[in-house]
Amino acid sequence: MAVTQFSFDVRVIVPPHTKLKKFFEELEKGKIMGTKCKKCGKLYFPPQADCNKCLSSDMDWVEIKGTGKLITYTVTHVAPKAYTNIAPYVIGVAQLDEGPKVTAWVRDIKPEEIKVNMKVKLVTEKCEDGITRYILKPEG
Amino acid sequence: MRRVAVVGVGMTKFGVLADKSLREMAFEAFKEALEDANLAPKDIESVYTAINADHFSSQVSPGASVMEYLGLNPKPNIRIEAACASSSAAIRLAWLDVASGLHDIALALGVEKMNEAGRTTAEIIQFMGTGGDITWENHYGPTFPGFYAIFAINHMHKYGTTKEQLAMVAVKNHYYGAMNPKAHFQREITLEQALKSPMISYPLQLYDCCPISDGAACAILASEDVAKKISDTPIWITGLGLGTSSVALHNREDYATIPGTVEAAKQAYKMARVEPRDVDVACVHDCFTIAEIMAYEDLGFCKKGEGGKLIEEKQTYIGGKIPVNVDGGLKAKGHPTGATGAAMTYEIVKQLRGEAGKRQVPNAEIGLTHNVGAHGTYVCVHIYRR
Numbered sequence: 271m272a273v274t275q276f277s278f279d280v281r282v283i284v285p286p287h288t289k290l291k292k293f294f295e296e297l298e299k300g301k302i303m304g305t306k307c308k309k310c311g312k313l314y315f316p317p318q319a320d321c322n323k324c325l326s327s328d329m330d331w332v333e334i335k336g337t338g339k340l341i342t343y344t345v346t347h348v349a350p351k352a353y354t355n356i357a358p359y360v361i362g363v364a365q366l367d368e369g370p371k372v373t374a375w376v377r378d379i380k381p382e383e384i385k386v387n388m389k390v391k392l393v394t395e396k397c398e399d400g401i402t403r404y405i406l407k408p409e410g
Numbered sequence: 411m412r413r414v415a416v417v418g419v420g421m422t423k424f425g426v427l428a429d430k431s432l433r434e435m436a437f438e439a440f441k442e443a444l445e446d447a448n449l450a451p452k453d454i455e456s457v458y459t460a461i462n463a464d465h466f467s468s469q470v471s472p473g474a475s476v477m478e479y480l481g482l483n484p485k486p487n488i489r490i491e492a493a494c495a496s497s498s499a500a501i502r503l504a505w506l507d508v509a510s511g512l513h514d515i516a517l518a519l520g521v522e523k524m525n526e527a528g529r530t531t532a533e534i535i536q537f538m539g540t541g542g543d544i545t546w547e548n549h550y551g552p553t554f555p556g557f558y559a560i561f562a563i564n565h566m567h568k569y570g571t572t573k574e575q576l577a578m579v580a581v582k583n584h585y586y587g588a589m590n591p592k593a594h595f596q597r598e599i600t601l602e603q604a605l606k607s608p609m610i611s612y613p614l615q616l617y618d619c620c621p622i623s624d625g626a627a628c629a630i631l632a633s634e635d636v637a638k639k640i641s642d643t644p645i646w647i648t649g650l651g652l653g654t655s656s657v658a659l660h661n662r663e664d665y666a667t668i669p670g671t672v673e674a675a676k677q678a679y680k681m682a683r684v685e686p687r688d689v690d691v692a693c694v695h696d697c698f699t700i701a702e703i704m705a706y707e708d709l710g711f712c713k714k715g716e717g718g719k720l721i722e723e724k725q726t727y728i729g730g731k732i733p734v735n736v737d738g739g740l741k742a743k744g745h746p747t748g749a750t751g752a753a754m755t756y757e758i759v760k761q762l763r764g765e766a767g768k769r770q771v772p773n774a775e776i777g778l779t780h781n782v783g784a785h786g787t788y789v790c791v792h793i794y795r796r
Contacts, residue, residue, distance in 0.1 A: 316546045316660065342567070342665050344559035345612035346551065350536030353551030361550050363560060363659050371660040373543075375550050381612070386567045401549060 289319035292331055300394045302336055302404050304370065305329040315370040336392030337409065338366035345381040356398070362406050364390050376406045411509040415637035415644030416794070418447025419756040421627035424744030425594040426525045432467045433479035435626035436521040439749075440480050443517070447630045448640060451480065454630070455513040457487040458503045460496035460520035462747035465537060467523055476521060486513075493541060493783030494697065496520055497627065498751030498790030502650050504631045514636050519628035520753070522746035534622055541784040543658035555611040555619050557659070557785040558698035562613050564665035565700060569715035573613055577604035578721045579699035580617040583735050585727075587742025589768040594623050594744030618699040623744030627752035629759070643763045645777075649682025649793030651675055655786035666715075668701075668782060670789035671708035675780075679710075682776075682793040686710030689732060689793075690774040691761045693754035695782035696739040702726075705780055706734070709791070728771050736761075736769045751781035751790060762796040 293316075296303045304315035309326040315334050320327045343362035346353075353359070362376040362384075372392060376384060391409040396402045420442025422435050430438070436459075444451065457480075459473030469475050473489025492499035497520025504516035524534060535553050542552045565571045581601050587593040599617060607616035637644040653673030656662055662669070679685065686709060694709065696702035703717035711732045712720045720726060726734040737743050737757040740750060758777035760766045777794040 316658075342560050342564035344556045344563065344614075345609075346553060346556050347608075347612065348535065348553070348555070348610045349532070350539050350551050350553060351530065351532035352536060354532055356551075359551065361552060361556055361560070363665065371662075373547050373550065373659045386563065403549060 424625035458500035495783035498781035521626035575718035587738025651677030
């Protein structure tokens with residue numbers, strides 16, 4: 271991921287924080303990683319370096335399978351300046367079978383065919399702008 | 411804690427105020443409030459200036475700049491940020507100053523200049539979108555209409571809420587906006603117009619969204635002793651609640667509710683010792699039409715899932731079960747983010763004094779303001795009584 275300064279008209283991409291660097295490295299390789307607290311077992315996805323349940327910072331990296339169902343979504347027609355060239359695009363929230371929820375683009379499906387509760391899978395994708403993201407795609 | 415009353419309110423007209431700077435708008439609202447309270451600048455002992463984003467005005471620490479322009483240096487001032495709930499948060503802190511006995515008279519002033527020459531809607535939408543989670547959401551190009559559209563789809567799926575019901579909120583708020591000389595939009599719209607308007611973020615269309623506005627509003631708060639001396643119509647602040655919700659959508663349990671609203675409402679009702687059914691008039695945070703429907707439910711004006719029915723039955727018009735946003739709401743009155751909470755207080759104070767003119771709710775005794783920051787990250791609920 272490239273690092274850019276805040277501005278009104280460019281995409282804001284935060285730098286990979288040291289503690290979560292592995293997430294961004296694995297994402298480039300096609301793997302989606304979460305963190306799991308070694309003390310209490312709570313699974314964090316997207317990953318967190320610290321567990322706010324038991325206050326431990328001793329975390330394991332675990333791979334996310336990414337299967338789940340779409341809870342809700344929107345089709346963005348009027349987009350932020352840096353995204354107007356790809357509008358309309360779909361942002362969805364999915365409930366993963368593994369427990370956590372995730373917000374991501376829903377791709378490979380026409381917006382009008384999207385249904386709440388449809389099965390989705392979280393996969394990695396190198397997008398048109400060169401940024402590798404996790405994306406929700408229809409499954410089954 | 412001492413009893414605290416609002417003794418003066420002021421606000422500018424809301425809209426695209428190209429000829430007014432941030433400080434000039436603040437001054438205009440301040441002057442009206444001083445005249446309303448029959449006070450002089452020297453009487454103000456403490457100030458909370460609410461401004462949502464430095465980026466809109468390009469002035470870092472804009473509260474200090476406003477304070478200087480009002481001529482109130484070297485009195486105490488802190489700039490407050492709680493996103494779109496900033497000036498309700500300022501009122502809460504001004505209340506604490508007075509209730510605690512630290513000061514007798516405090517000013518809470520909110521102001522925002524969102525429109526500047528050369529700034530496009532797409533740029534403002536992009537900047538506002540950074541109110542979502544910057545690490546995990548921002549690179550999907552989220553927008554504020556988008557966040558609330560995500561809530562709307564969930565609400566429609568769970569409770570059968572319809573796009574027509576959403577549009578009915580806009581029709582009501584434009585109906586009342588047409589009666590408010592300070593509203594951004596002072597014209598009525600039809601249901602058909604709303605349903606035919608351009609799609610912004612499905613299922614929300616243009617008329618489901620509040621405008622991008624400039625404006626200022628403020629309230630002067632005083633202790634019981636002072637209030638009774640200087641005012642024949644003190645409006646008492648009897649309940650305050652402050653709740654929060656996660657920034658990231660993935661950390662929410664439910665997308666058809668604002669958890670911070672439920673919490674803030676619980677606190678405010680308990681403190682004021684009232685029930686939702688006791689409220690005579692309410693200003694709720696209708697940044698989008700779905701937000702007003704969720705507010706009906708989260709504030710207890712109806713059961714969860716019945717917000718769509720409440721507007722369909724016109725129960726939130728004057729004469730209905732609970733008149734809501736009879737000033738036009740954010741939808742028609744406008745939403746200069748930092749000023750919105752104080753503008754809600756302005757309306758409730760006018761309503762409880764019986765000074766709201768054509769849009770007066772008859773014999774209103776208890777009023778409520780509900781001000782949401784971002785998509786629920788901060789929520790203030792305040793209860794007022796005459």
